[in-house]
Amino acid sequence: MTTSDVIVIGGGVLGLTAAVALAEGGRRVRVVSRDPARDTTSAVAGGLCWPYRVRPEERAVAWSVRSFHVLAELAERPAETGVRMVAGTMADEPGAAPESGSDGWHASVPGLRRATPDELPPGYGSGWRARMPLVDMPSHLGYLERRLAAAGGTVQRRPLTSLAEAAREAGTVVNCSGLGARELVPDVAVQPVQGQLVIVENPGIEEWFGSAGEHAGTTTYILPQPYGVVLGGTAREGAWSREPDPATARAIVERCARVHPKLAHARVLAHRVGLRPARSSVRLETERLPGGALCVHNYGHGGAGVTVAWGCADEVVRLAGGRTA
Numbered sequence: 001m002t003t004s005d006v007i008v009i010g011g012g013v014l015g016l017t018a019a020v021a022l023a024e025g026g027r028r029v030r031v032v033s034r035d036p037a038r039d040t041t042s043a044v045a046g047g048l049c050w051p052y053r054v055r056p057e058e059r060a061v062a063w064s065v066r067s068f069h070v071l072a073e074l075a076e077r078p079a080e081t082g083v084r085m086v087a088g089t090m091a092d093e094p095g096a097a098p099e100s101g102s103d104g105w106h107a108s109v110p111g112l113r114r115a116t117p118d119e120l121p122p123g124y125g126s127g128w129r130a131r132m133p134l135v136d137m138p139s140h141l142g143y144l145e146r147r148l149a150a151a152g153g154t155v156q157r158r159p160l161t162s163l164a165e166a167a168r169e170a171g172t173v174v175n176c177s178g179l180g181a182r183e184l185v186p187d188v189a190v191q192p193v194q195g196q197l198v199i200v201e202n203p204g205i206e207e208w209f210g211s212a213g214e215h216a217g218t219t220t221y222i223l224p225q226p227y228g229v230v231l232g233g234t235a236r237e238g239a240w241s242r243e244p245d246p247a248t249a250r251a252i253v254e255r256c257a258r259v260h261p262k263l264a265h266a267r268v269l270a271h272r273v274g275l276r277p278a279r280s281s282v283r284l285e286t287e288r289l290p291g292g293a294l295c296v297h298n299y300g301h302g303g304a305g306v307t308v309a310w311g312c313a314d315e316v317v318r319l320a321g322g323r324t325a
């Protein structure tokens with residue numbers, strides 16, 4: 001029996017954002033998710049709006065710029081949405097050539113400008129300053145679920161074993177299964193890139209900081225969230241474990257303390273590990289399933305799912321045959 005006109009597979013940030021956009025566009029939407037939102041990769045994300053480890057570059061920038069504007073609007077109601085605008089610095093890796101600033105992202109974000117030398121921590125030669133959306137992910141996922149319910153959508157907790165199973169229940173299937181797409185599609189091009197974080201008590205940090213080589217195995221970022229400061233990070237390709245490694249955690253704190261010495265002694269509140277759903281290129285396209293249902297794939301967003309979610313949601317709505325806001 002068809003009870004919904006659209007089934008969205010996945011209740012992470014990509015699935016819930018697409019579901020909200022579809023439901024607010026008038027579609028009858030049901031999200032089917034194996035895991036509760038708190039157990040998804042999306043709940044682990046640091047929550048900075050900045051394209052990182054996501055391809056193809058040109059589309060990713062366009063999606064990110066669209067999301068920037070939506071998130072900036074949501075930041076007007078931080079208690080409700082979990083989104084705030086926070087000032088911060090994205091430094092180029094020490095020794096790396098400075099970003100040219102000519103790419104679409106640097107040119108399109110309002111207020112993004114080069115950092116002056118006194119705005120950079122010791123050891124960093126160049127970088128960027130901006131007020132960016134910083135998303136408290138556990139809170140934001142709850143907001144998206146409430147907004148979906150308000151638009152008439154529902155969320156069901158159960159695993160699906162195939163796209164065909166979803167297609168038996170709805171004429172349109174939107175596949176936002178993240179790393180789950182490896183088995184569900186199946187698509188072995190989706191690979192985990194493991195990321196580890198440490199959450200510490202905030203010793204008085206108000207701005208975010210990031211420095212992330214696109215191909216480096218380690219990164220340095222400091223994101224002040226309401227629940228503590230998120231310290232990162234790592235990017236281990238092909239690693240499946242979700243167990244925090246104590247030596248890695250110590251190294252993360254040490255790197256971040258070089259930027260903010262007070263972090264060396266901050267009380268550790270929690271350790272987090274998440275698996276980024278990486279792919280050489282995001283899969284955002286349609287496919288006809290056997291039996292005729294339309295499938296819109298939307299997975300493989302790597303290290304930038306929060307950053308691109310609203311831009312991708314617009315495209316999902318268009319591909320699913322609806323109108324974008």
Ligand SMILES: Cc1cc2nc3c(=O)[nH]c(=O)nc-3n(C[C@H](O)[C@H](O)[C@H](O)COP(=O)(O)OP(=O)(O)OC[C@H]3O[C@@H](n4cnc5c(N)ncnc54)[C@H](O)[C@@H]3O)c2cc1C
Nearest residue numbers: 010011012034035042047048160178180195274305306307
């Ligand atoms: C440490 C770390 C830090 C990060 N920081 C940032 C950041 O600051 N900014 C940023 O933009 N991005 C960041 N990311 C990346 C971001 O978290 C991911 O790109 C994003 O969460 C992917 O979202 P998703 O909805 O595709 O996948 P997920 O959140 O993994 O959700 C997948 C959903 O699909 C469901 N599912 C899977 N298989 C099935 C099945 N067979 N049946 C039913 N349901 C299924 C799951 O239950 C889940 O609900 C970070 C990631 C990590 C690991």
